[in-house]
Amino acid sequence: MMNLTFKQLRYFEALAHHAHFGRAAAACSISQPALSVQIKELEQQLNAILFERGARQVRLTVFGEALALRVRDILRSVDELEDLARASRDRLVGRLRIGIIPTIAPYLLPAIIKELSRTHPGLDIHVRETLTQKLIQELTDGRIDAAVVALPVSEPSLNEVQLLSEKFVLVRPATDAGKPVPDRAALQEMKLLLLEEGHCFRDQALSFCNIRSAQPREGLDASSLTTLVQMVGAGMGVTLLPEMAVEVETRSTEVAIASFKDPQPSRTIGMIWRNTNPLGRELLRISDVVREAINPPRSR
Amino acid sequence: MMNLTFKQLRYFEALAHHAHFGRAAAACSISQPALSVQIKELEQQLNAILFERGARQVRLTVFGEALALRVRDILRSVDELEDLARASRDRLVGRLRIGIIPTIAPYLLPAIIKELSRTHPGLDIHVRETLTQKLIQELTDGRIDAAVVALPVSEPSLNEVQLLSEKFVLVRPATDAGKPVPDRAALQEMKLLLLEEGHCFRDQALSFCNIRSAQPREGLDASSLTTLVQMVGAGMGVTLLPEMAVEVETRSTEVAIASFKDPQPSRTIGMIWRNTNPLGRELLRISDVVREAINPPRSR
DNA sequence: GTTCATCATAAGAACAGGTTATTGCTGTCA
DNA sequence: TGACAGCAATAACCTGTTCTTATGATGAAC
Numbered sequence: 077m078m079n080l081t082f083k084q085l086r087y088f089e090a091l092a093h094h095a096h097f098g099r100a101a102a103a104c105s106i107s108q109p110a111l112s113v114q115i116k117e118l119e120q121q122l123n124a125i126l127f128e129r130g131a132r133q134v135r136l137t138v139f140g141e142a143l144a145l146r147v148r149d150i151l152r153s154v155d156e157l158e159d160l161a162r163a164s165r166d167r168l169v170g171r172l173r174i175g176i177i178p179t180i181a182p183y184l185l186p187a188i189i190k191e192l193s194r195t196h197p198g199l200d201i202h203v204r205e206t207l208t209q210k211l212i213q214e215l216t217d218g219r220i221d222a223a224v225v226a227l228p229v230s231e232p233s234l235n236e237v238q239l240l241s242e243k244f245v246l247v248r249p250a251t252d253a254g255k256p257v258p259d260r261a262a263l264q265e266m267k268l269l270l271l272e273e274g275h276c277f278r279d280q281a282l283s284f285c286n287i288r289s290a291q292p293r294e295g296l297d298a299s300s301l302t303t304l305v306q307m308v309g310a311g312m313g314v315t316l317l318p319e320m321a322v323e324v325e326t327r328s329t330e331v332a333i334a335s336f337k338d339p340q341p342s343r344t345i346g347m348i349w350r351n352t353n354p355l356g357r358e359l360l361r362i363s364d365v366v367r368e369a370i371n372p373p374r375s376r
Numbered sequence: 377m378m379n380l381t382f383k384q385l386r387y388f389e390a391l392a393h394h395a396h397f398g399r400a401a402a403a404c405s406i407s408q409p410a411l412s413v414q415i416k417e418l419e420q421q422l423n424a425i426l427f428e429r430g431a432r433q434v435r436l437t438v439f440g441e442a443l444a445l446r447v448r449d450i451l452r453s454v455d456e457l458e459d460l461a462r463a464s465r466d467r468l469v470g471r472l473r474i475g476i477i478p479t480i481a482p483y484l485l486p487a488i489i490k491e492l493s494r495t496h497p498g499l500d501i502h503v504r505e506t507l508t509q510k511l512i513q514e515l516t517d518g519r520i521d522a523a524v525v526a527l528p529v530s531e532p533s534l535n536e537v538q539l540l541s542e543k544f545v546l547v548r549p550a551t552d553a554g555k556p557v558p559d560r561a562a563l564q565e566m567k568l569l570l571l572e573e574g575h576c577f578r579d580q581a582l583s584f585c586n587i588r589s590a591q592p593r594e595g596l597d598a599s600s601l602t603t604l605v606q607m608v609g610a611g612m613g614v615t616l617l618p619e620m621a622v623e624v625e626t627r628s629t630e631v632a633i634a635s636f637k638d639p640q641p642s643r644t645i646g647m648i649w650r651n652t653n654p655l656g657r658e659l660l661r662i663s664d665v666v667r668e669a670i671n672p673p674r675s676r
Numbered sequence: 677g678t679t680c681a682t683c684a685t686a687a688g689a690a691c692a693g694g695t696t697a698t699t700g701c702t703g704t705c706a
Numbered sequence: 707t708g709a710c711a712g713c714a715a716t717a718a719c720c721t722g723t724t725c726t727t728a729t730g731a732t733g734a735a736c
Contacts, residue, residue, distance in 0.1 A: 080454060082382055083693085097714055110694055112715060117693095122461035125654035128518075129714070131533065131702045135518045137654055138470040139461070146457060153450050154380060157443065161422035170438040218428075218435045233431070233733085354425035354437055383724090397683060410725055412684060417724095429683065431733040533702090 082154065084118040085147050087111050088126065092144045095134045172362070173202040175211040175223035179277040179301060180345060183320040184224070184370050191369035192362070207274045215350060222359050224366065226276045227346040235351040237360065239367045244281065244341040245322060246334045247305060248314040253332035260285055267313030269304050272297035277343070281316045284341035305329050318343060320370075345370075382454065384418040385447050387411050388426065392444045395434045472662070473502040475511040475523035479577040479601060480645060483620040484524070484670050491669035492662070507574045515650060522659050524666065526576045527646035535651040537663045540671055544581065544641040545622060546634045547605060548614040553632035560585055567613030569604050572597035577643070581616045584641035605629050618643060620670075645670075 087104055091111065094100040101111035119126050126140035136144060164170070172192075176185060185203065192201060204211070204220055211223040212231060229236055246257060258266060263285050271278040278297075296312070298304045302325055304315045309329040317325060322333060347363040349356070387404055391411065394400040401411040419426050426440035436444060464470065472492075476485060485503065492501060504511070504520055511523040512531060527536055546557060558566060563585050571578040578597075596612070598604045602625055604615045609629040617625060622633060647663040649656070 080382060080457070082380060107695060108714075109716075113693080122458065124461045124464065128650070128652050128654055130518075130650065130652045132712080133518075138521075139464050142460065142464070142470060143457065146453065146460070150450060150453050150457075153446065153453070157380070157446060157450075158422065160442065160446070161424045161439070164424065164439050164442070170442060218430075218433070221438075350428070350430065352428050352430045354428055407726060408683075409685075413724075432682080
């Protein structure tokens with residue numbers, strides 16, 4: 077036994093409307109016998125007579141009338157599917173779940189969200205802030221759509237685009253302001269305060285100092301850059317800070333900022349997403365918006 | 377360009393549910409390639425990607441999710457169509473529009489409706505009371521489904537079944553109670569009060585008296601049997617009354633009832649409907665119910 | 677590197693659904 | 707009343723869709 081078909085319902089609707097096989101068939105752009113057969117088929121499927129064929133007129137039966145009401149709704153719903161597809165084809169709509177690491181989030185997120193809301197109104201933006209490794213896991217699991225992290229990630233299943241590069245600066249107690257800037261070797265001798273395990277920024281800082289991450293260190297790891305700066309201000313040591321964080325984190329704390337001499341430490345921030353994600357093009361545009369948001373226009 | 381298909385939506389729903397082409401295909405009892413092709417087809421129709429094909433998992437896109445919700449509703453609505461058909465297959469449901477002539481309605485309608493309500497609960501009964509000719513017109517126009525009239529109607533497009541036969545009795549002023557019952561010839565000499573033009577009962581009475589309807593008569597026609605009896609009670613003449621009306625109409629009026637000698641006048645009441653009406657079987661059952669309602673069981 | 681899992685593609689087979697031609701019925705009109 | 711006209715059902719045939727099985731491609735796991 078075959079199943080109901082949209083065609084049958086559309087033909088049925090036409091016949092209910094025209095009450096005439098020939099005209100209904102014409103309205104459906106098919107021949108009259110084709111319509112007859114399909115209506116008959118539909119009646120057999122439903123095991124009910126839908127039309128009363130009089131000598132000179134075709135009339136809906138009581139059941140046919142009841143059916144016509146529902147069929148109309150169904151067909152309209154189907155039409156709406158196509159409308160829905162057409163509407164969401166052009167612009168990205170619906171939900172965008174974006175992940176971002178903690179050493180970026182506080183400084184870039186406001187600008188990103190502001191700009192995305194402007195360029196993609198109606199987009200439902202969800203933000204997840206956690207460590208790179210977790211973000212990658214959530215990305216591959218499909219729990220988020222994209223993430224802003226430090227590159228490179230080097231996951232073959234993930235697409236990555238660069239957003240910006242930024243230097244790291246040295247943060248030391250305000251009393252050290254005048255002293256010469258240490259080089260990488262000198263830095264190894266100083267008390268370097270770092271984020272706890274898992275933050276990529278920790279690894280980048282260690283890497284700059286030529287210190288292997290596995291090397292045991294005393295338990296002075298902080299859980300945020302804010303804490304790090306506070307610790308420096310308290311004279312507990314020195315630390316590195318990405319440039320974007322400087323303004324926010326040193327605003328109310330007495331510390332001294334110094335740029336390194338070449339080779340300057342730095343990190344590259346980028347956006348990543350599953351390369352299987354069919355919204356790739358949209359995400360690329362999203363990344364452009366984000367880049368625009370965080371790289372202030374040159375005119376200023 | 378082809379149109380959307382129910383199959384595609386069902387396949388889509390299955391794949392959205394299983395998130396696995398092979399298992400979804402099995403659930404649909406088709407091969408995996410068939411499912412792949414249909415999903416691809418659906419995506420082309422909607423010009424949107426519905427699933428993100430990862431290496432090890434299939435996942436709905438944002439749009440796919442939005443679609444899945446609507447598709448589910450649509451498919452459930454379609455399933456309900458079949459339920460609806462199945463439910464209305466057995467018993468007559470919905471609306472029954474029944475016509476009945478004025479010389480029957482007051483006497484039989486209460487019993488008919490009572491019995492129909494008992495045997496066909498949930499049936500929405502509409503009643504139309506008017507002359508036979510109008511009923512026939514409305515029947516062929518599809519404005520009513522069946523009618524209770526005096527037979528024969530002799531419309532080839534209408535089905536008719538008998539319900540009962542009943543005699544006509546003579547109604548004359550109470551003062552005439554003892555007088556001999558006139559025969560047809562004597563009746564012609566009396567002042568015979570009749571219903572107005574159009575009532576079949578008028579024609580039947582005239583026919584009994586061998587008077588041609590076209591014959592001019594003074595303007596004493598009444599519009600209801602009640603009025604006729606009142607006129608007889610007032611001494612304006614005599615009239616005929618179908619048996620079923622006797623009890624109701626003479627209850628509070630001083631008139632004398634007399635049966636005719638053979639050949640007694642009578643009429644046959646029947647039910648008629650379009651013979652193209654697919655509910656013919658149901659209507660036959662309805663007629664049985666009606667017959668049962670108006671012919672009191674023999675046991676009493 | 678090999679194997680496994682999984683989806684896409686290809687080619688042939690089966691079938692649904694279309695067409696035109698024809699039949700059959702009914703009501704209309706001369 | 708008999709020929710005709712209108713209309714739906716049926717028949718015969720044809721075509722395009724949509725299955726099936728077989729095979730290819732690709733990424734993940736061992």
